[in-house]
Amino acid sequence: MALSKLLDSWPVLRQLREGDPLGLGKAVQSPRSQTLVPRIDEAEHVVHSICPYCAVGCGQLIYVSDGEITHIEGDPASPISRGRLCPKGQASKSFVQSPLREYKVKYRRPYGTQWEELSLDDAMDMIAERIIKTRADTWEWKTEDGNPANRTMAIGNLGGATLDNEENYLIKKLMTGLGIVQVENQARI
């Protein structure tokens, strides 16, 4: 029984049966080839996104299966990019899954010679403390020539061109609230 099944699937016989004597086409098609399905058709869900590199603003479709990105390609619906992507945008999946990607907080103590582990919560708390202290130590109400200042010149924040508008909004809002004026980003550069 099983043997006859095996025989049936033997391409040599299929060559004769399926009108492919040379065995160049259908007769030699493998099980995998017969049942092949593109993985984007098997994705659990597709997410509309925007390329993170330059400012052309190409549309991206992100395909996800069990919590992992399985593929990223262009979004044809975008009137700007029409589904096309450059090598960088096309490599977005490899970027977010880069072998060099960091997943853990790293801490370097003063004069330290290597990175140390640190929990995210501790890091957040320590950073908050540093800001509060530095700010208290260096606060200026007035400039030398007696003009209003209401600020600290000892803290700066750099970055934003690669961030979301919402993120930039919170950064500027928080820093302004803290009296930190040295807020800058790549737009300057």
Added chain:
Amino acid sequence: MPSLGTSFGRGGATDFQQDLQNSDCIVIMGSNMAENHPVGFQWVMEARERGAKVIHVDPRFTRTSAMATKHVGIRAGSDIAFLGGVINYILQNNLHFAEYVEHYTNAPVIIDEEFADTEELDGLFSGWDPEQGEYDVQTWMYEGMEVHGAAGQREEGFDPTKGEQSGHGGGGSGLHHGEPPAEDPTLQHPRCVFQILKRHYQRYTPDFVAETCGCSVDDFVEVAEALVQNSGRDRTSAFCYAVGWTQHTVGVQMIRAAAIVQQLLGNMGRPGGGIVALRGHASIQGSTDIPTLYNILPGYLPMPHTEDYGGLDGYIAANTSPTGWWGHFDAYFVSLMKAYFGEHASADNDWLFESLPRIDDDNSAYFTVQQMLEGNVKGYIIAGENPAVGHANGKAHRLGLAKLDWLVVRDVVEIESAAFWYDSPEVESGELKPEEIATEIFFMPAAAHTEKDGSFTNTQRLLQWHWQAVDPKEDCRSELWFYFHLGRLIKQKLEESEDERDKLIKALRWEYPTHSAIREPDAESVLQEVSGWEIGSGKFLSGYKELKADGSTACGCWIYSGCFKEGINQTARKKPHWEQDTYVAPEWAWAWPDNRRLLYNRASADPDGNPWSERKRFVWWDAEQGEWTGLDQPDFDQQKPPDYVPPEDAEAEDAIAGDHPFIMQADGRSWLYVPQGLEDGPLPTHYEPHESPFDNPLYSQRANPRRQQNKDLAEDPYNPVANEPGSDVYPYVVTTYRLTEHHTAGGMTRSVPYLAELQPAMFCEVHPDLAREVGLEHGGWATIYTSRSAIEARVMVTDRVRPLRMKDGRTVHQVGLPYHWGKRGLITGDSANDLAHMALDPNVHIQEVKAFTCGIRPGRRPRGPELPKFVAELREQAHSRREQDPRVEPEELRKTSS
């Protein structure tokens, strides 16, 4: 971009990329569009296939040049000479679009009689103050336009002088109902802008261009002709530029020069026309609209400065323009304060204005670095930027970081700015030793765009929402999460504080709903605050026209107001372009302002409101309906008829006439001549780069007198220039750039295997003649050096970087350097930016990495301690010779003489 801001009213690209397909001629200059915006470039190719001329003017023959119908090679940094030549060609031959120029630009306006041009003052405009090294702009004004504000020019026109985007054309305070006091419609008056322009550029002849830029007269004329023939009623030309213009000590004026050309040819506000600023980062436009910049608040509202405004009213008055849309400054500002501080901001406490932090003239990134080096900066947070590689003079930045008490670096990979303390050229050379660096460093892994919701604002002012696809792993978090919870923690810790200092932070509205296990803040709730609502009713605002100055509306960024109208996230609209009626596709995402895709589109119709031609119809006046209509949201009061004349007492937008399309400008016109808003002159003038092998062929004033220099900063020495003794140590022009395969400082590409293999090593591009001259071999190694540092690179000997024959018969060689490499990543290499200096453009404080000088020799660079020695020896050699016979820059001479 104060250049576009002062000229047209808004600091953003005036057109959208898809519209380039309608251009009859596209000039790409200061940009390598095919390589750095490949997908946007498809629209240029569409135009080329439709028969448009595509012209690339660039020092190098790039992948863009390869696609262009015409490439003209010019000397890096000579762009204003070239564009000035085009302006002169148009004016001398009377080829301007007369009707457009008369009605839509300030060509007829008569300028103060005190004004003196560079042609009269040997390279300086009137009002130069040698002591301050600044201009007093009073003499640049329109005739009869009073200038107020004790602090002078700074208070005019939206703090034009303080940062890239703040230079909105709100200037012109005191214009009488939007009309300049004196003008001459015939354009004949000797002091009218048109005639001043003519005189200013009269020496920019084709021969001058050829001699200064190193191109041929024929090539120049061909370009000028192409522009002229493809402009007018029936045809339009567009300019595309990028940081190839911005990154100069005259960067803003380069863009201004293009703005003048486009005004004279009548290409603004019309389909297939305009000036397309090509931005290099996903949300670099957004990060200036909603700024992470020191000098402005969201929507280009200037940060208050360190002087006494005499209260809120003073500040409002100083920044309000009686006419044009800047007439509602108070509404924009008060709504922002309500968004920031909620009920804590009230009319009685001046909306907390007096508590706001104040800025100095320059608190920009490069200023901060100098403060670091002097030990004045204790803490620094870096989020998604890599100064150790991406900023000019990387060494200065790395040494600065080593002087901090604490540093937070947020990125997806461990970038050079996080690793400088154990892995950097300085550690290699022994200038930095880990055990001697006191800096406490927190590296915080960031979430990628796939792991968070949010909106990017692309190069055409389009806000596009991206949805989260997967959860960030382990400690990875979004910036939204980091700053929200940081703020929450700080507010928590200061809850009890009675200190006056903490009043503002305690007053900060900081409630945002969070979701998921990690308590990620809801990005849409932030966007809602940005878009704004009516306090009390909570009704979402439909646009900035609804903003009130009485505190009844809250809005985080007035120009973004309406991006959440009707409670719908307009930026998340993804209606496919094939389901939309026009190529404008207005239902894809949302553009500021008010979802207008082509700015100033009122100008696509003639003064009477009819399309200039059938071929170029876009927005026009529908007499039956009594409203403006067309393919796009009209960038004009929809019901204001073309023949509208403002009444005597008209204010704000009502003071703009029906035939004046530039509604952000106080006079409703585009500015050929910028009376206020720019630091270094009302008109672009050719100056040599800060470091250049040449003198200025026009004036004894060699470089931009107003450029920012750090003369006393040991970490930022300059090469001897022009014919100075010692300049022969650094005889070549170097220009830096990007490659398609990589992104800026490389953190997002050198970490990606598929990209690393495509451009795996740092290299320099040199011409065979230069290779022969200094003995470089293709495929071998070269060492490139400046006063700052020396780097090594593989040698690519190619004809694509051509030597240019200059006026004095000298041949100038140019060295091309991509700047993507650093010490981290799958592929590593030396950083080109280590060679660059920190002399800046005065308007926007941007470094000049597109043109400076260097030396080059075969072989690899010295290792370890030998490297700084090598650099120092050459520097001494050059500088000692200069000291024997010091050259004094003209602006210095003037100082001593006065």
Added chain:
Amino acid sequence: MREKLHPLSDLNGKPPGTTSWSGSITEAGTDMRSYYGRPIVKEPTWTWEIPAYFFTGGLAGASSVLSSAARISGNETLARRALYIGAVADLVSPALLISDLGRPERFHHMLRVVKVTSPMNLGSWVLLVNGGATTTAAALQLLGKWKPLRIAASAVAALAGPPLATYTGVLVADTAIPVWHEGRQELPWIFGASAAASAGAMAAMFVPPRDAGPARRLAVAGVLAEGALMQAMELRLGKIGEVYHEGEAGKFSSAAKGLALAGAALLARRGRKSRTSAVLGGALVCAGEVCLRWSVYKAGFQSARDPKYVVESQRRRAERDGTKATTKPGDNPAPPSRGA
């Protein structure tokens, strides 16, 4: 220069270009007649097992013929020894082939199909038949049982032998490698002759001189024939054939000639009298045949490495037959309809 240009070129297995230039890369590109001298066709991925199999396969094929012929002619000793030699060669051959596969565990996929367009596929079937038959015959010979079956098996082997000995010529000829494909007329003959020579020589070593006459004659005849055929092929190959005088192929080719001729001479002059000379001569000839296989094998690699052989041979053919792969303005291409 090349090393400088390709510091790591071995890392990703990409052969470096062979052109070097002193001026700019632009200058190089302007009058380039290949892509930076990089190969156009790929070298085979095969390793030493393949030429070794060319030898053993040939040996097996020719031996089974020799054996049957000897039996019919009544030379039992020769018949037996040749049969055993063939059997051994037949057992070694598949081992060599399997160990050369990138996925040895999938060797049986060779029998998944019968493809007349694939010399390697048909070859596998032939090897199966010949190997099966010869080893059966040999086994029965040892056991001295079932004579009829043994005779049948030998007969099958004898018929499958010649194809086995010659198909490898087609195998290499049926590639895009110029020196192989252009040698398609001679290669099966050369491989056949070489097979004959090696079968004869091998038998001459293991059979007492008295009975080894046919083997010696076969060896000598094979060597002479193959020598002549090689000359003919090189003559017709012209420039492409120069690889047979260069590099490793050159060394092997001259070694082949020297060894084979010396061995043949020895066998012819002293093989009948002295057993030692017979063994020595046979060994020399076998060594020569091994070298011959290797020279053909190596010639293919050298021919693939330098693009000029591909370009020049194709340009010459195009010139001759007026064929082409390009459509230039003015040409009127065949209507698309024929395409698909």
Added chain:
Amino acid sequence: MNLLQELLEPTGDPDGWDAYGDEQKERVGFFTDTSVCIGCKACEVACKEWNLIPEDGRVWTGESYDHTSQLGANTWRHVAFVEQRKPLIGDGNGDGSTGLRWLMESDVCKHCTHAACLDVCPTGSLFRTEFGTVVVQQDICNGCGYCVPACPFGVLDQRKIEATTDPPPAILGRKEDGRVWKCTLCYDRLKGGHEPACAKACPTKSIQFGPLEELRERADARLAKLEAEGWNGAQLYGRDPDDGVGGFGAFFLLLDEPEVYGLPPDPVVTTRDLPEMWTNMLAAAGTLLVGVAALTFLGRRG
């Protein structure tokens, strides 16, 4: 007989394609128009991202901007860069007169109408799909390597690094993948009705995917346009069904001779000469048989 006919007089129809009967789909392919290629390499990356191809080594070659060098097991789209001191258009006076041009061409498997790799594959791993394309079946290939030298374009190669998909068993198997890989024209995507990854990504549509007939017509029109505009060296490569491989399934518009891009000027499917080779072999085999016998019997008499 079908077989003989196929061997002796190959028609313009792809070998093995007709076997599909009703399952047969319209033949599709690529038209790669180098006159609009901006050399961005999006195709290389798109291909690798979709087909999960391992990286191909980080080699700075100095060969203009090309550092992947050639097609192989780990690069299925390869962009060639050639800088030349020649004008793009005309004699260098009119438009585009830079005197310089930078040729860029995205190379790929040609999916020949008569494919040598397909013919010589001993296992049936290589096969003609219902779309008329040529694909290596990774569950079949046993790494015999025959197709590698058989391909007149040097497209296929053996993957010599560790297996990324279904690694071989320990006993007989080796650590390395050992199989042969090449462009599948995104067979799986085609089955799902999607266009191949490279064609979808291409920013300027230098890579066009579609029914081959349509592409050929488009190409003819394009060539005519370029001729009218005076482009230098414009020519179609592999468009003509009468060429040595019966026309390419993936053909090109080039701006210089094929060999400049590393392409054979007049490729021929090696199996075209197979009938001749078989007859030849049979003759040789026969001679061997007779010869051996003769020599043996000769001896008995002597």
